[in-house]
Amino acid sequence: MTAATITAEDPHGYTARHLSVLEGLEAVRKRPGMYIGSTDSRGLMHCLWEIIDNSVDEALGGHCSRIEVALHADGSMEVGDDGRGIPVDAEPKTGLTGVELVMTRLHAGGKFGGISYTASGGLHGVGASVVNALSVRLDVEVDRDGHTHVMSFKRGLPGDFAGDGPDAKFTKKPAKQRGLHQSKRVAKRITGTRVRFWPDRQIFLKEATIGDEAVVDRMRQTAFLVPGLTIAVRDERGEELVEHEFRFDGGISEFCDHLASDQPVSEVLRLQGRGHFTETVPVLDDQGHLTPTDVERDIDVDVALRWGAGYDTITKSFVNVIATPKHGTHVTGFDRALVKVLNDQLRATKLLKNGDDPIIKDDILEGLTAVVTVRLPEPQFEGQTKEVLGTSAATRIVSQVIGRELKEAFDNPKRGQKQPMRSVLEKVVSASKARIAARQQRENQRRKSALENSALPAKLVDCRTADDRSELFIVEGDSALGTAKLARNSEFQALLPIRGKILNVQKASVADMLKNVECASIIQVLGAGSGRTFDLDAVRYGRIVLMADADVDGAHIRCLLLTLLHRYMRPMLDAGRVFAAVPPLHRIELTKPKKGQDKHIYTYSDAELRKKLVEFERRGVRWKEPIQRYKGLGEMDADQLAETTMDPRHRMLRRIRIEDAQEAEGIFNLLMGSEVGPRREFISSGASELDDSRIDI
Template sequence: MTVEPSTYGAEQIQVLEGLEAVRKRPGMYIGSTGPSGLHHLVYEVVDNSVDEAMAGFCDHIEVTLLASGGCQVVDNGRGIPTDPHPKYPGMSAAEVAITVLHAGGKFGGGGYKVSGGLHGVGISVVNALSARTEVDIDREGQRWSMSYIDGGVANEPLRQIGPTPPSTDGIERPTGTTVRFWPDPEIFDEVTFRSQTLTERLQMMAFLNAGLTISFTDERGEEPERTIFCYENGVRDFIVHINGPKETLFDDVGHYHHSEEAAGAPMQVEIAFQWNTGYNSDGLHSFANGINTIEGGMHEEGFKKALTNTLNRYAREKGHLKEKETNLQGEDIREGLTAIISVKLADPQFEGQTKSKLGNVPVRSMVERATNDRLGEWLEEHPTEARRVVAKAIAASRAREAARSAREATRRKSALDGAGLPGKLADCSSKNPDECELYIVEGNSAGGSAKDARDPATMAILPIRGKILNVERARPDRMLRNAEVTSLIQAVGAGMGEEFDLPQIRYGKVVLMADADVDGSHIRTLLLTFFFRQMKPLVEAGRVFIAQPPLYSTKVGKETVYLKDDEARREFLVGRPKHSEDFARLKGLGEMDADELWATTMDPERRTLLQVTAQQAAIADQVFSVLMGESVESRKHFIQTNANDVRFLDI
């Protein structure tokens, strides 16, 4: 290889000035230029307003998606200071905040004791990535205004434009900040905000700040849509919201808070908790200064350790655990637990720009002490609830041991039986997983047709009988005693749960094939719930697909056209209003012959396999608890909120 001569000197070392660095490498500041990065701009502006609320100077935040495509955030906080900045001659503090990276009131200047935005990218990056930014500030009875274009180029300098205008909606705003921005289409892949994404985040912020009102308005439709979030009980209301569709062990939400100082800096923790009858042990949700720490951190570690110690101590003192019995493990105690851990501290140390994990070591000790003391008091004061929690944890411990024994028995059986494949599996001849497909087919009769229709070189058929066990409500040991579930595990060949090993799968595609009716949707959703819970890497790798036979067929000339459902039939007629041929309603899978099944569903040249995303599988995972356990209004809201994914699953 010939290397062209080149020079590498001082002139090749570039220095990006001001906001130029942000526009050059936006991913370094907001993660991506896709939808997550776009919505991150809104979060940054809203977080500034929430910081004002946590400091005690703001009780109302309004977020509006403007018809013009921009976003407006209004708060009734103190307003960004407008006086000259001592270190930047000729610039006001407000202009510094919006044009200088890492400028703000959260770096030890006494403006905020607690802030979620300390490690955020700030309003200056929002300005850098926007085609236009406008800021109005109300302070001391006067309104100040400034605007920027093209990623931070000054358009109108900060100027006083008159007195603070009177409120038109009854909300007191003698002071505050208004930020309007329009994301730059030259930076982002798309600049259309998604209402659902924003409302979920705004509702969470309202839960975490008791009494704070956050309103959201979408002005992009024919009629503005407005939603208001305000929760007087804060994190306790958060627990009620999460556990809404579930059956709880007790009615009242447990709650405690604690505050102390470390090296002169204040720290506080607030925890709400409630157990439900479910079997999940991943119900912990932690936050630091309002930031969702999805990877946990020191506050979660402190809570988990103290929770395990406190419950074991209580169980032994009350005689629920005998002397020779082993201690309950943390996963046993956390089974069915929903808990919110919210800490506030002066100098949060997050691991990484995404702020997904809290690293402050003193927080762990504080949360541990608070939980040891206050949870212990709660257990003593609520003996009935405590007895139910301990009984559930003991049952979980026994089930865990039973599941371990069942897995070992399954592995031993597989070793003794050679390949350990279920007897009703019609395997394919190819041993290359990348070209092999496993069809999971509803019913033995449909399985027979599929076996006759398939390409035996690459298509394996596993018929399942009826609706498999609802894994949403079943413990692992009971699942492993279910013949259909065991057949699925053996056929896929990579284990289950925490032991699932994706490289060991025997098929590159797992295809769910059920009837295009209500029962078919039910079975398909049960299967997706199983894969999401027990073989999640399989779903995340894009290896799970849906093959759904059509409901109708009709003739267009000499060609047979197959239509998935009634909606597809209506769309077909819209495009062909003069179509005169009858529509034949196809039979169920079990009533199709091999030729029909191949032509409509299995022929690689004509079939359409729908790839299941992790989010769609997660929606399936929620379906039973939501659609079977909540009110009609709650079910409607769930379906509307997840309309595309629910429609995909034909639920």
């Protein structure tokens, strides 16, 4: 409808003449957001997906084995397939060819009657026509019946272009003359469709672009979902041509492995089944009237899932290969089955006792990677963007299939999978216990609440500021704490002493970690939670500095602290906010220092000490014997500790970094995990490489 001005001559101001009707594709150009979501990059991507999905639907029906996607340098996009080709004969009711009907009429296509496609992604019949309406030029080529049939459109109107590109002279064809024309002959066995379109910049924002990574990720994802389908992507927009080609015969099992990045607890479980439901839909009868009719539908359910040692949850859901990022009824059924089956299994194995709280969905999702796919004819989506599945029967059927198949996987595990399936149950129980144990602790995460709460460790020596300069020194022992108190800058340096060696959290449960006084103190002081609830923005200090003695015990304490940080506060390491202090090993006192020369020289290794002494001998500098060798931080005076280890102007810190997260996870499991055999082998194989003189005995 359009607005009209109310005048004195027209006192009522609103009559039928004020109403306007948008014919055909005019409605799409007037309200593009209704069909593609937005006119920015997201909407532009959606147009490309609409054309690609038509080719994928051919592959789902078994008629297409290869799809080619090209991003041209002139801003156009092209999608081609070797499917059956859009029909080129005339449709009886309209008299239009199949190509023109599909490209110019809303809600027209081969996916409504259930004959041409049993399961497809394009279901509203507006995909290709919407893209055509929002393109300044669109060219279609169809290989069929021994010829290549071509047709062009400008903003949805059929006609002829005098040259290449959207700026070529365009001639609109009268109704009687427009239609397909044959450009060349091809072999009768060759079939397929190619669509190239130039987005209309009158509709889309100037900055709207197609991201190459998004296209590659989507095509890789589609190749996972349609086993045996080859998808090639060619990007001609940069200085160099970029090409990718994907084909995966393992389907969503390979997709699940591809998505997961942590160490596996279980192998990939593949759960498949089918269900039936009756749906009442309006169907056109012979007289052209819509009649409510009960239709029998089948839903094929295919799910791949695996649990890993991490905390992140990845759930991808699809309906007929169309991603549903906001999920819908199929994922609701999947979640419902997981909770029921896991609770039943935990009760049956006595891992949950009578009186224990049942596990909830969040406990199960910890470390879970899942790909949930369903295929059904004419699914009900919420909106043209198809982000949410609304078919209500999917909840019941998916829940039944997953419940039955998952129970079978636990009750009768495959050979060699009995212990991994038990490990999954133990992981879920640990997550549940950690959630319950951390319920009170999460209330003290932020600095303000932590400062007001008397539960903060009594030995914490806090600083006055809370900006990025603030530092928390985790100090080994009370003796070093006393010296560090005098050596620190109380403006921005806080101290937390720990008693000896903390718990090895790599082979302890989350509940045991929270019960450990030292671990709980560190988590409380940082104030940002732990594990999945850890919030990097809520950390009370800009950096953490591990300050331990320069001996074997000190190195062991640092390793235990790093294990805690890596397992439960990993974002701190990823952000580069964890450091190890480097205290000196030796203190050389010069007897007659020259002008401008420090009286005390510190060295940080035996090699540096020998080099320094050789240098002094050559220059005739004398020093006092014996040279002091520090065994611990407590042996230093406050001024010495400040000068060498705590004062930012003179100290040396080592930043703890993770260059390869997967390799780091493997090292922590090897050195600190519960498997003794691999660690013994590692130590034995490396013993010969150790220099005996470096062992502090």
